Amino acid sequence: MKKEIDFLAIGDIVTDAFIKLQDAEVSCDVNDDLCKICMNFGDKIPYEEVYEIKAVGNSPNAGVSAHRLGLSSVLLADIGDDRNGDDCLETLKTEGIDTEYIRVHAGKKTNYHYVLWYKAERTILVKHTEFDYHLPENMPVPKWIYLSSMAENSLPYHRQIAQYLADNPTVKLAFQPGTFQIKLGADTLKDIYTHTELFFCNVEESKRILKTEEVDIKALLSAMCELGPRTVIITDGPKGAYAYDGTDYWHMPMYPDPKPPVDRTGAGDSFASTVTSALALGKSLPEALSWGPINSMSVVQYVGAQEGLLSREKLEAYLATAPDDYKPTQL
Numbered sequence: 001m002k003k004e005i006d007f008l009a010i011g012d013i014v015t016d017a018f019i020k021l022q023d024a025e026v027s028c029d030v031n032d033d034l035c036k037i038c039m040n041f042g043d044k045i046p047y048e049e050v051y052e053i054k055a056v057g058n059s060p061n062a063g064v065s066a067h068r069l070g071l072s073s074v075l076l077a078d079i080g081d082d083r084n085g086d087d088c089l090e091t092l093k094t095e096g097i098d099t100e101y102i103r104v105h106a107g108k109k110t111n112y113h114y115v116l117w118y119k120a121e122r123t124i125l126v127k128h129t130e131f132d133y134h135l136p137e138n139m140p141v142p143k144w145i146y147l148s149s150m151a152e153n154s155l156p157y158h159r160q161i162a163q164y165l166a167d168n169p170t171v172k173l174a175f176q177p178g179t180f181q182i183k184l185g186a187d188t189l190k191d192i193y194t195h196t197e198l199f200f201c202n203v204e205e206s207k208r209i210l211k212t213e214e215v216d217i218k219a220l221l222s223a224m225c226e227l228g229p230r231t232v233i234i235t236d237g238p239k240g241a242y243a244y245d246g247t248d249y250w251h252m253p254m255y256p257d258p259k260p261p262v263d264r265t266g267a268g269d270s271f272a273s274t275v276t277s278a279l280a281l282g283k284s285l286p287e288a289l290s291w292g293p294i295n296s297m298s299v300v301q302y303v304g305a306q307e308g309l310l311s312r313e314k315l316e317a318y319l320a321t322a323p324d325d326y327k328p329t330q331l
Contacts, residue, residue: 003098006071006280008142010161011059011149011178012128013077013102014111015084016265018051018303021118037116037123053304054084055091057111058148058178061266061305062273064095065295066146069277069312074098074142078131080108095306101136120261120300126179133157141168144280146273147192149178155188162191172197174276175229176269182208186227198279199229200272203236217242218249218331231285233275235268241292242331245285249331252289255297256323266305270295274315281312286328294318 021039023046028035039045060075067073075097079085081104088110092099114125128151135157147161158181165173175196177189182201186193186209193199206220207213209227214220217234221244224232231245240253271292278288294315299308310318 003140004072005074005140005142007063007066007073007144007146007277008076009059009063009066009073009146009148010076011062011147012057012111012151013055013060013075013079013088014057014113014126015088016053016056016113016115016124016304018053018115018117018122018263018265020048020050021116022046022048024116024118026118026121037118051303053306055088055095056266056305058176058269059146060092060097061269061309062146062148062176062276063092063097064306065270065273065309066277066280067096068309069274069281069315071277071280072098074101076101076136078103078105078108078129078133080104080110080129081106082108082110084112085110101139103131103136105131115265117263117265117303120264122263122265124265128152128180133160135160135164142171144172144174144276146174146176146276148176148181148269150180152180152183154180155184158184158189158192162195165195166191172280174198174200174272176200176272177205177209185209190228193228196229197231198276199224199232200268200275201234202268203234206234218244221249233272233289235271241271241289243285243289243328250286250289250328251331252293252328253326255293255318255326257297257300259301261300263303264300265303266299267296269305270299270309289328290319290322290326291315294322 025038063073063075116123130153233243235241243250274295275288275292278291302308
């Protein structure tokens with residue numbers, strides 16, 4: 001008998017090498033936006049340490065998050081036949097993630113990214129290996145698909161996924177577009193947007209997707225919904241997150257940090273995957289919104305995107321002791 005899949009994460013897997021910088025500067029515009037990291041050109045730049053974090057990436061992070069919250073979680077991803085790929089597989093197995101649908105490609109390199117880590121922020125140098133993407137045959141129909149970052153050659157794969165969703169209307173899609181998916185554009189990925197139940201991005205990404213300079217959050221949420229998603233959630237850093245389900249607009253504040261963040265890598269992934277997992281567990285949208293920032297708060301207290309991911313028991317303990325003003329409010 002085929003096992004049931006609550007949460008199928010689809011997207012690229014990667015090893016992140018965190019290079020902790022000592023000697024750098026950050027310059028921003030007058031609004032403290034559009035910040036750039038600066039180092040001396042042509043110089044030798046000292047660093048404190050390098051941390052290698054295996055088996056990460058938007059979708060692997062989401063898969064681990066869902067598993068820790070109690071869902072049966074499967075990752076559909078592609079790796080090369082190299083040592084890095086072997087290490088990623090072993091890491092996933094240690095986490096309890098089903099790796100049956102991870103494909104190994106001969107002669108290909110498993111993704112490896114460099115993270116320039118300065119203070120609590122990170123700048124990531126990314127390169128996605130172009131794999132021969134395709135859906136496996138005879139896979140159990142999942143309850144949710146969580147789709148995120150892949151390489152630029154993945155357009156045919158997206159069309160295959162869209163057709164799968166059309167053929168299996170009980171499957172709900174959560175879509176957190178990565179860099180290249182945003183670059184492809186909403187028109188090119190129209191079939192994906194149309195089949196999306198739950199959509200995640202940040203304010204800057206929403207403007208790029210919509211090709212607008214609009215600043216009103218309700219206008220951005222409404223415009224994103226018009227592209228097809230039934231529920232849209234847009235994050236805005238310290239201001240929290242905003243949601244629209246076609247009827248009601250919501251604002252969810254951040255959960256207060258117990259101490260200054262160590263590293264913000266994976267904060268968005270943990271938020272989006274936790275909200276999706278909460279909905280998969282039968283929670284309402286306002287309840288799910290209250291879950292997301294708690295996992296983000298925990299993740300940023302650690303290096304990398306997965307160490308701080310919480311169990312459902314620990315997450316609900318934080319929720320039970322949350323400040324009185326930590327709750328979703330309608331706009």
